[in-house]
Amino acid sequence: DQQVKQNSPSLSVQEGRISILNCDYTNSMFDYFLWYKKYPAEGPTFLISISSIKDKNEDGRFTVFLNKSAKHLSLHIVPSQPGDSAVYFCAANAGNNRKLIWGLGTSLAVNP
């Protein structure tokens, strides 16, 4: 029972273009969403988050959009750079529950 779904296992984009990574969730109790980036042989690194009271959060080249009615969020990276090539995980939690529920990840390749 995958409560957080990342349906695209991989994505390839050209340097300078936009990367859009998608995430869907099923649990309407989730109220906080996070994106992590992971390089091989390293732990996940926090990228950006969004609370359910917002529909957009922006940090430099990274923007996360949340559509609560569709239970969908997306991460936009503009412009994409080769150093952005990594696996991106979407994660969510509910209320004071500190445990994160993770998607399976999307492997992004940014080609020079």
Add this chain to the structure above:
Amino acid sequence: NAGVMQNPRHLVRRRGQEARLRCSPMKGHSHVYWYRQLPEEGLKFMVYLQKENIIDESGMPKERFSAEFPKEGPSILRIQQVVRGDSAAYFCASSKGPDYGYTFGSGTRLTVV
């Protein structure tokens, strides 16, 4: 200014042996979380600990797995009588408290042969 330190980075155990994974949180962090990533899967929550307390162990397998975070020293995830299915990457994260984001270590890759 060390981050979350996990050791060993790689651990090989034979079936039936014990595995001990260590996690030293960031300085000033008193909350520790353990996650496991099985091959081809996302991370799964295992346990959340504060110093000397287990806050949430709802993700821990009922048998053979235990975790502690003593007053002094690192947090330890212990797996007794390992089986092949325990082969995975085990990640530890730490935070200052429940309302703070957390930082992950680089993980311990356990291989059971």
